[in-house]
Amino acid sequence: MDIKLRFVNKSSDGNKSEVVVYQKNVLTTMASLAVAWKVIRYCGRDCTHPFVYPDGYEVSITDEYGNFTPRLPAKNGQMLSLVSTPIGGRRLLYTGPASASTELDVLNAMNQGSVDICIFRDGRMVGAKTSVVPGQKAVFQYQPALWIGVASEVVQGQPISSAVMSDINTEISLLGIASADIVMTGGGPGEGSTAYQFNLENIVQA
Known part of the structure; x- marks a missing residue:
């Protein structure tokens, strides 16, 4: 709420x-x-x-070129992953539950390229994790x-x-x-x- x-x-x-x-x-x-x-x-x-x-968040990914993915609504208990798609390039998707119901997990599932993960509330950035490398998961708990x-x-x-x-x-x-x-x-x-x-x-x- x-x-x-x-x-x-x-x-x-x-x-x-x-x-x-x-x-x-x-x-x-x-x-x-x-x-x-x-x-x-x-x-x-x-x-x-x-x-x-x-009550919830929005998540976006930005790269070294200053590009941002569309913001994806999210809430505690969810895991999101940045994946590569044949047509759309990088895309942020829901991929299952988080490690705990009180946290939000975001995985860089790309084969290459580090990214910054940005968390928003009410349209404004509230937190970020920089330089998340492929295979690394950023965990947010507010x-x-x-x-x-x-x-x-x-x-x-x-x-x-x-x-x-x-x-x-x-x-x-x-x-x-x-x-x-x-x-x-x-x-x-x-x-x-x-x-x-x-x-x-x-x-x-x-």
Whole structure:
């Protein structure tokens, strides 16, 4: 089930803050990139920014030439494979269950050529695994949670550096939620400023 969310700016920083939202692949053995899923800019005090956290994903493959396969809808528990077809060249197909019901598996079943595997939510990239060689499987496991914080010079859809990730350290659990507000407080100029905080309010249980 899709989760309806609404960012609410109650901070003392006006519309100067850039709020970054992303997810982490919890499989520490899979060195995938954390990508800025959403960057909220120019959202003034008492203003809101609604968005949706979808239940599933879309998967696309890109190669060294900058080509992307059509995005294929996917969900946890599925395995997708990039295969070679006589007419269409590279094609992404459903090929069975994943190794676990909580993960999404994507296999490079081509005979040659490494590729990057890109994962999307709500039309925006949320994660990627680069340089997946033939015969290698990329595994993605995302908990129903978002990481959120204030950062600068972060581009939506681009990887987040480890230094920036260390500053974006608030985890928002979405488990069992149908809709909620993510309320930002804190900030402000001068010595009286406080740390930014993010809390869920107006929660509707699923």
